[in-house]
Amino acid sequence: MSSRRKSPHKAVSDLPAPVDYSEPLPTLKCVGKPLFRSRQARDLACILDINPDVACWTAPGPTVKVGSCGHTPDFRVVDRDGGVRFLDAADRVLAVDIEHIKQAVREQRASYRLVAVDEVYDGGFRLRNARDLLQYANVTVSLADRLRLLAFLDQEGSLTMSECLSAIRNTEPVAAIASLILQRFVDVELDDALIGPETMVRRIRS
Structure with a gap:
């Protein structure tokens, strides 16, 4: 009696659960409780949270069946235009061929991408500014402060x-401005420098 040859890939039901990398930093657009596989996945979530084109995301995404195998992406992202993307952070080691993953995801009318490391760690200031702002993701700004600013x-x-801070009276000023940036009431440049007293603030009009 011949023995069955084992597949080099794990079946969907045998896939290990993502590692729970956690830190006390709130999320903004996450649906449900996030579970991050690694620090790089957590940092990518920060970038997604401040991307105005992103409506919401979940971490991890649902397992995608790839033939007899499966792949659980770090994120399922829904964009404001209704598009759906599955993303993995740059440190992800794929157990199945990336082209097979892309094909399986296309069958779900979505797209897949392994995010390049320099999209998150590009030597600029976006990630550091994002992490600074997200500390205040749960802050509620008073109506009076919002209208005044x-x-x-x-x-x-x-x-x-610094001029904007003087307009805030009922909420902690830095927290209030950060919250209004995250809620897309006002806008600042996140790539050129760390947010500071001289950073210019502009109103966003829908």
Whole structure:
């Protein structure tokens, strides 16, 4: 009696659960409780949270069946235009061929991408600014503070961060401005430098 040859890939039911990398940093657009495989996956989540084109994401994404095998991506992302993407952070080691994953995902009317490391760690300031802002993701800004700041911006066009802080009276000022940036009421440049007193703040109009 001949023995069955074992597949070099693990079946879907045999896939190990993602490692729970956690840190006390809130998320903004996550649906449900996130489970991050690694620090690089957590950092990619920060970039997704401040991307205005992203509506929401889950971590990890659902397991995608690839032939007799399976792959659980780090993220399932829904964009504001309705598009769906499956993403893996750059440190992900794939157990199945990437082209097979892409084909399986296309059958679900979605796309798949292994995110390049320099999209997150590009030597700029976006990730550091994102992590700074997300500390205040759960802050609620009073209506009076929001209206006062937006009225000042309507009048002046743009203001420095230090000028904006003086408009906040009922909420902790730095937390309030950070929350309004995350909620897309106001906008600042995140790539050129760390957010500071001289950073220019502009109102976002829908």
